[in-house]
Amino acid sequence: MPPKPRLFAPVEALVVATMLLTIVSGTLAASKYKVLHAFTGGNDGGGLYSGLLLDQEGNVYGETVAGGPKGKGGTAFRLEHQANGKWAEAVLYNFCSEPECRDGGGPMGGLIFDPEGGLYGTTEGGGGPYKYGTVFELTPGTNGWKETVLRRFSQQDYGSDPQSALAMDAAGNLYGTAPASAFELTPGPHGWKETILHEFTGQNGDGFGAYAGVIKEGEGVSSTKQ
Numbered sequence: 001m002p003p004k005p006r007l008f009a010p011v012e013a014l015v016v017a018t019m020l021l022t023i024v025s026g027t028l029a030a031s032k033y034k035v036l037h038a039f040t041g042g043n044d045g046g047g048l049y050s051g052l053l054l055d056q057e058g059n060v061y062g063e064t065v066a067g068g069p070k071g072k073g074g075t076a077f078r079l080e081h082q083a084n085g086k087w088a089e090a091v092l093y094n095f096c097s098e099p100e101c102r103d104g105g106g107p108m109g110g111l112i113f114d115p116e117g118g119l120y121g122t123t124e125g126g127g128g129p130y131k132y133g134t135v136f137e138l139t140p141g142t143n144g145w146k147e148t149v150l151r152r153f154s155q156q157d158y159g160s161d162p163q164s165a166l167a168m169d170a171a172g173n174l175y176g177t178a179p180a181s182a183f184e185l186t187p188g189p190h191g192w193k194e195t196i197l198h199e200f201t202g203q204n205g206d207g208f209g210a211y212a213g214v215i216k217e218g219e220g221v222s223s224t225k226q
Helices: none
Strands: 015-020 032-038 060-064 072-081 087-096 119-123 134-141 144-152 174-178 181-188 191-199 214-217 220-224
Touching: 032 087, 072 119, 087 144, 144 191, 174 214
Parallel strands: none
Antiparallel strands: 015 032, 060 072, 072 087, 119 134, 134 144, 174 181, 181 191, 214 220
């Protein structure tokens, strides 16, 4: 079971890399830069827009917005550190690029873990008949990782086109943003219920285009960046 991760800084382009800064006798030494994996845009995915997760074993988790063997709609991946010092990529899930794909496509916001080791994220597009994105869960199992779509957004939904990472509170509720809203998803016996916490109008200083997600303040979730 993956332990609770820490967030890395966002990465750009098609590489995942680390920067190690060493301070020696109060002097900043030369930076050491190492490419962990260079994405090809093929089956391994391509195009990183979000931050990464690091577990206590040193494995790195993330998403690509494109590539992958299933319709080129992006991937969820893990980079595992090998004994020889190299890194090996494992694609955990492949998303579909077609709008009709019910699992969603184009994940851009990054992933979060729950205490049991499940991964949660959003896709900007896809989601079956509605085609305006999803909130999903990835669960590890003996036959790989399984996706469960928790919410499919429609054009009429203020939560549509989510491009940000999610936040989870102690009760397991999920919080996120879409360009026009901040929303909450609450688990229940009949699935997940969406509550729009705020609709951004773009008028009178209200703002619009919430792409950076929400942050947690104590046990609650407080604010978004726009």
